[in-house]
Amino acid sequence: MTLLDRTSIPNAPVAERRQRPAEVDVWVSQIAQLLEPAEIRWVDGSTRERHELLQLLVSTGTIEQLNPDLRPYSFLARSAESDVARLESRTFICTEHEADAGPTNNWREPAAMRAELEGVMRGAMRGRTMYVVPFAMGPIGSPMARFGVQVTDSPYVVVSIGTMTRMGDAALDAIARGASWVPAVHSVGAPLAPGQQDVPWPCNDTKYIVQFPETREIWSYGSAYGGNAILAKKAYALRIASVMARDEGWLAEHMLLIKVTPPSGKSYHLAAAFPSACGKTNMAMMTPSLPGWKVETIGDDIAWLWIGADGRLRAINPEAGFFGVAPGTGMRTNPTAVDALWGNTIFTNVARTDDGDVWWEGLTDEKPARLTDWRGEQWTPDSGRPAAHPNSRFTVSARQCPSIAEDWDDPEGVVIDAIIFGGRRASNVPLVVEARDWDHGVFMGATIASEQTAAAEGTVGELRRDPFAMLPFAGYNMADYFAHWLDFGRRLRRSARVPRVFQVNWFRKGADGSFLWPGFGENARVLEWMVGRLDGQIGAVDSPIGSLPSDGALNVEGLELDEAALTELFRVDPAAFEAEADDIEAFFATFGDRLPVELSRQLTLLRDRLAAAQQ
Ligand SMILES: Nc1nc2c(ncn2[C@@H]2O[C@H](COP(=O)(O)OP(=O)(O)OP(=O)(O)O)[C@@H](O)[C@H]2O)c(=O)[nH]1
Ligand SMILES: O=C([O-])CC(=O)C(=O)O
Ligand SMILES: [Mn+2]
DSSP: OOOOOGGGGGGSOOOOOSOOOHHHHHHHHHHHHHHOOSEEEEOOOOHHHHHHHHHHHHHTTSEEEOOTTTSTTOEEEOOOTTOSSBOGGGEEEOOSSHHHHOTTSEEOOHHHHHHHHHHHHTTTTTTSEEEEEEEEESOTTSTTOEEEEEEESOHHHHHHHHHHSEESHHHHHHHHTTOOEEEEEEEOSOOOOTTOOOOSSOOOSSOEEEEETTTTEEEEESOOSHHHHOTIIIIIIIIIHHHHHHHHTOEEESEEEEEEEOTTOOOEEEEEEOOTTSSHHHHHTOOOSSTTOEEEEEESSOEEEEEOTTSOEEEEOOOSEEEEEOTTOSTTTOHHHHHHTTSSOEEESOEEOTTSOEEOBTTBSSOOSOEEOTTSOEEOGGGSSOSSOTTOEEEEEGGGOTTBOTTTTOTTOEEOOEEEEEOOOSSSSOSEEEOSSHHHHHHHHHTOEEEOOTTBSSOTTOEEEOGGGOTTTOSSOHHHHHHHHHHHHHHHHHHSOOOEEEEEOTTOBOTTSSBSSOOGGGGHHHHHHHHHHHTTOSOEEEETTEEEEOTTTSOOTTOOOOHHHHHHHHOOOHHHHHHHHHHHHHHHHTTGGGSOHHHHHHHHHHHHHHHHHTO
16 A cells, blocks of 8 residues: 555545535545545445455454354454553543533543644554545434444444444435534554554554534544444444533433333333443343243433423434443343344454354353463463453344344334433442432432443442443533433423333342342343333332332242342441432532532432431
C-alpha cells in the first residue's frame, strides 16, 4: 500500500455509488485531511463486503477462522492484552460548563479536548484504509430511529458494527433523504509507515473515548475493544442519545427488553437496567424454569423509551445484535445464547480448543484437558489462570437468537408494563422489592449500588453507586437525569397507566460466600411474582425499603432452598440500611443543589421508615 500525501487524499479513489449525502461527503473529506488515510472506502453493508472484510482480517491475523464443521462461519479474535474492556478513566464528556457533565463524569473543556484530539488524530490513519460506516439505531422507518456515520481504520470494528446495527446503504439513504446524523471518528491510533509490518491487533497505549453532547459528536482513539470502538453502542445509543432524550422528552437507557408470557397467555413487556456484566443478556434470553412460562427477547443491553400517542410507555431496542459476556454462558445457565452462537459469530478473547472450537469458563462443567488461552498460550486446568478473559465476548446477530420475539423490531416499539433495576450485591439488598410508586422507583434507580465487574477497568468486587446502571453512560449531569425521570413520571401519570417499578438482586451471598439464589431460569419465579403484582393478584408486605413478597407469595416449589437461605434472601437489616442511607446522602451531596428535592424527600422517608421499624 502506498502512502498518499495529504493533498491527494480528497481525490483518493472511492467506489462509485448512488446518492451520497453532500454533508457526509464534505465531513469525510475534512476528517480524511486530518487522519491522512491511504484509502477511503464507503461501507455498503452487503454480505459480500462482510465476507471480504472477514477474509482480510484472517489474512492480517486479527481473527482466525474456527473449525467450520463445529462452528460454521465463525471467528476468534485475540485482542492486545491492554485492550480488553471499556476504559472509564479515559471516557470524557465535553460540555462548555463542567456542571453540565456533572460530578459522575470525566469532564474536559471542549476546545482544550479538541486541541488534544487533533494532536493525536493527525496522521493517525497513515498507511491504513478509512472505512466510512453509515448506520441506523432502531428500525429504519421507526419514529425513534436515529442515524450516524462512523469512520474507522479497523475492519474488525466495521464487521462488529455490521452485526450490532443496521449498517450501510439503507442508513445512508435515510440520511440522504434528510435524517440528521451523528458523526463519530474512530482510529486505533497505529499509523503504518511505508513497508511497515502490521500487528494482529493494532491499538495505542494512549486512549480516548470522547463525547461532545452539545454538538452531538463522538471521537475515539487508541482502542478497538467493543464499548470503546463500536461507537453506535455505548457512546451514541447511551451517552449522546441520553442528551437527545433529555432535550426531546424521551429516555435512552442501559436496559434489556423482554416479553413475558405466563400460562394464562396474556403477555407483558418488561425493561430492566443492570450494570455491565450483571445479568442483562442472561435475563433477556431466560429459559424459565416454570412450566408454561415463556420469555422472549427484544433487546439485551440498550432500550429507547418514549410516551406513545396512546400515552403508554413504549420502547425499542436500537441495536441489531448482541455483544455478550462469554464466561458463565453455558447450557445450564443460558442455553438460548449457546444455541444462538452455533455459527456466524465473532468471539473475542475466549479460549480455543485443539479441534478449532471455542471454550470459556462455564461453557461446560468439565474443563477441556488442553486449550489455547485468550492470549494464545498453551493452557491446562492446572495453569491456575482463566482460559478465557473474564470480559471475553461474543458478537452475534439478534435474528440468530432462538428466543427473539416476533415484534422485536416493531417500529412502534412495545408497551412497557414494568421497569426493573438491579445490581450485584453480596449483602443487604433482597431478591426482589417493589417500589411504592414511580417517584420511589426513581429513588431506587438513583441509588443502585453494584460490585464492579470485569466489563471496565478497576477493582473487580468494589462496591460503587451506579445510578440506573448508567454511571459510565449518562451524557449529562446525573442530577438532571434524575429530574428527567421524575418529570417523565409526571407526564405518564397525566395520560395513562404508570408502569410499576421493581428492584432485584440475583447475587446475594450466604456466609460461605456462595450465591443464595440459583438465578438464571429460576429468576422466572421472581417474574411470576411481578406479573402477579401487575395483575393485583398476589400478596406483598410492606418493608422500610418497599414491598416484599408476602409469606408464600414467591413460588419456591421444587427448589432446593432451605428456610434459612430464603429468610436471608429477603432479610432487610435496618441498621445496614441506616448505613446505606448515610452513603446515599453522601452520594446525593455530590450533586449539590442540582439534586431534585424529591430525591432528598425520598431519603428522609426511607430514614423515617427505618426508624419506625427499629422501635
Ligand atoms: N449467579 C448468577 N449469575 C448470573 C445471573 N445472571 C447472569 N449471571 C452471570 O453474570 C455475568 C454477566 O451476565 P450478563 O447477562 O452477560 O450481563 P450483562 O448485564 O448483559 O453484561 P454487559 O453485556 O456487560 O452489559 C455472567 O457471567 C453470567 O453468567 C444470575 O441470575 N445469577
Ligand atoms: O460496551 C461494552 O464494551 C460491553 C458492554 O456491553 C458493557 O460494558 O456494558
Ligand atoms: Mn450483555
